[in-house]
Amino acid sequence: MKEVKYVFVTGGVTSSLGKGIISASLAKLLQSRGYSVTIQKLDPYINVDPGTLNPYEHGECYVTLDGAETDLDLGHYERFLNVPTSQANNVTSGRIYQSVIEKERRGDYLGKTVQVIPHITDEIKRRIKLVSSGDKFDIVITEIGGTVGDIESLPYIESVRQMKWELGSQNCVVIHLTLVPFLSATGESKTKPTQHSVKELLEEGIQPDILVLRTQRSLNPEIKKKVALFCNVEENAVVESVDVSTIYEVPVKMLAEKLDQTVLRKLGLPVETDPPLTEWREFLTRLKNPKHIVKVALVGKYVELPDAYKSISESFIHSGSMNECDVDVEYIHSEEITEKNVSERLKSFDGILVAPGFGSRGIEGKISTARFSRENNIPYLGICLGMQCAVIEFARNVLNLNGAHSTEIDHKTKYPVIDLMEEQKSIIDKGGTMRLGGYKCIISKNSRSYEAYGKTEIVERHRHRYEFNDKYFDDFMKNGMIPVGINPESNLVEIIEIVDHKWFVGVQFHPEYSSTVIKPHPLFVGFIKACIEKKIK
Ligand code: GLN
Numbered sequence: 001m002k003e004v005k006y007v008f009v010t011g012g013v014t015s016s017l018g019k020g021i022i023s024a025s026l027a028k029l030l031q032s033r034g035y036s037v038t039i040q041k042l043d044p045y046i047n048v049d050p051g052t053l054n055p056y057e058h059g060e061c062y063v064t065l066d067g068a069e070t071d072l073d074l075g076h077y078e079r080f081l082n083v084p085t086s087q088a089n090n091v092t093s094g095r096i097y098q099s100v101i102e103k104e105r106r107g108d109y110l111g112k113t114v115q116v117i118p119h120i121t122d123e124i125k126r127r128i129k130l131v132s133s134g135d136k137f138d139i140v141i142t143e144i145g146g147t148v149g150d151i152e153s154l155p156y157i158e159s160v161r162q163m164k165w166e167l168g169s170q171n172c173v174v175i176h177l178t179l180v181p182f183l184s185a186t187g188e189s190k191t192k193p194t195q196h197s198v199k200e201l202l203e204e205g206i207q208p209d210i211l212v213l214r215t216q217r218s219l220n221p222e223i224k225k226k227v228a229l230f231c232n233v234e235e236n237a238v239v240e241s242v243d244v245s246t247i248y249e250v251p252v253k254m255l256a257e258k259l260d261q262t263v264l265r266k267l268g269l270p271v272e273t274d275p276p277l278t279e280w281r282e283f284l285t286r287l288k289n290p291k292h293i294v295k296v297a298l299v300g301k302y303v304e305l306p307d308a309y310k311s312i313s314e315s316f317i318h319s320g321s322m323n324e325c326d327v328d329v330e331y332i333h334s335e336e337i338t339e340k341n342v343s344e345r346l347k348s349f350d351g352i353l354v355a356p357g358f359g360s361r362g363i364e365g366k367i368s369t370a371r372f373s374r375e376n377n378i379p380y381l382g383i384c385l386g387m388q389c390a391v392i393e394f395a396r397n398v399l400n401l402n403g404a405h406s407t408e409i410d411h412k413t414k415y416p417v418i419d420l421m422e423e424q425k426s427i428i429d430k431g432g433t434m435r436l437g438g439y440k441c442i443i444s445k446n447s448r449s450y451e452a453y454g455k456t457e458i459v460e461r462h463r464h465r466y467e468f469n470d471k472y473f474d475d476f477m478k479n480g481m482i483p484v485g486i487n488p489e490s491n492l493v494e495i496i497e498i499v500d501h502k503w504f505v506g507v508q509f510h511p512e513y514s515s516t517v518i519k520p521h522p523l524f525v526g527f528i529k530a531c532i533e534k535k536i537k
Contacts, residue, residue, distance in 0.1 A: 067437025
């Protein structure tokens with residue numbers, strides 16, 4: 001068995017410092033140096049998984065290929081590394097406690113008192129080690145959610161302390177992220193919050209090895225020196241992370257700051273020449289020097305918190321760069337769209353994306369949006385609910401099935417063009433009961449989707465309950481909305497397209513989850529290309 005090295009990333013001072021981006025950037029650099037790396041996120045909340053969390057509070061729920069509903073940070077990990085994550089990459093306190101309690105009920109603890117230390121911490125350590133089982137990885141980067149000092153994160157910090165003690169500092173490195181605020185009144189960057197935060201970590205038994213200081217403006221060397229001295233960290237292990245215009249610049253910045261070199265040195269691994277990051281830099285160059293610009297409307301109901309559509313907006317960045325195009329995305333609340341104002345609201349856009357979602361709120365706005373795109377030949381990408389809305393619209397206005405709907409919204413509809421599969425009808429639980437994760441799909445050759453993918457067999461990730469009702473298959477076919485993508489095992493419809501349209505694609509799956517910097521998703525690339533063409537004409 002090879003020896004796995006562990007890097008832990010903690011955060012202090014405030015939340016939202018970007019631990020996920022720093023972890024992903026470090027992983028990218030280590031990967032470019034030839035190491036196999038994975039990233040894990042430990043979330044201190046009690047939910048068993050983020051699947052039941054409100055997107056307003058927690059942002060998007062990201063779905064892995066193996067069907068786990070996870071934290072959106074896993075999306076960053078995949079986008080940076082271009083390697084799929086899995087269920088093991090995201091663990092919550094809920095899941096930890098659930099397995100400890102299950103063991104207790106089974107009598108596995110032989111009558112012992114079950115306690116946070118050692119039982120919960122042992123389970124946390126087991127989960128950390130589990131990601132690298134099977135010798136898959138040289139280095140595991142584990143990001144601890146929340147902020148040091150939170151009651152909830154204590155067992156995690158304690159587990160990190162124990163791992164460091166057990167495996168030795170050559171095998172475990174702790175990176176602590178803090179904020180160095182700039183006070184404009186005095187014109188100074190302040191280190192006190194960092195000092196306090198490190199003190200807090202020390203109280204919990206951990207001396208950080210590396211500090212990453214988030215800051216609005218570049219710090220002078222004196223500040224770094226001061227932080228090093230006061231926080232008992234080597235001077236060259238104090239790294240600054242200045243605000244940048246795109247998260248994709250962070251790996252390049254961290255390379256310049258030698259974060260990867262410092263980590264390797266501390267782990268006793270050889271430091272060779274810097275990775276050139278050629279593809280990555282090319283992506284950035286294209287991103288920053290667009291030849292085109294298109295305006296895309298993202299119609300959804302969680303628009304107040306852009307994190308709710310994180311993977312979609314990142315997919316636009318990847319596919320935009322691929323097309324040398326600046327994609328200007330406007331978030332539009334579907335509740336604000338009506339039959340009457342739809343033209344006024346949407347006519348200035350080069351493309352329209354109708355977002356995934358659940359429940360009835362704003363659904364009629366999405367249906368009107370689909371109609372507007374169809375009738376006005378505006379490139380349309382409908383994702384999951386966005387595909388279902390296009391189907392409902394087509395049924396109502398082209399097939400004249402008055403009142404056609406999805407049974408999710410109107411369970412008494414006369415024309416249930418979107419419906420539950422028979423075997424799902426008895427399920428009432430909400431958590432983890434959807435069609436989740438990767439499923440195969442076979443694409444017909446004569447289609448926009450085939451043009452985009454360049455192949456007939458694909459696997460895409462799902463997160464939904466309802467399906468295209470194949471009772472209506474022939475009706476749709478005959479009238480020009482073609483199911484061009486079909487699941488070979490269940491025959492379920494995965495992709496629909498309108499033949500007489502510039503580019504109208506609805507997908508039951510979520511292409512946004514698998515778009516990465518190095519491999520932008522083909523459907524997004526195709527969609528943006530269609531938007532550029534529409535604009536030019
Ligand atoms: N609410 C729909 C369903 O469950 C669509 C889900 C989604 O858009 N992810 O099928």
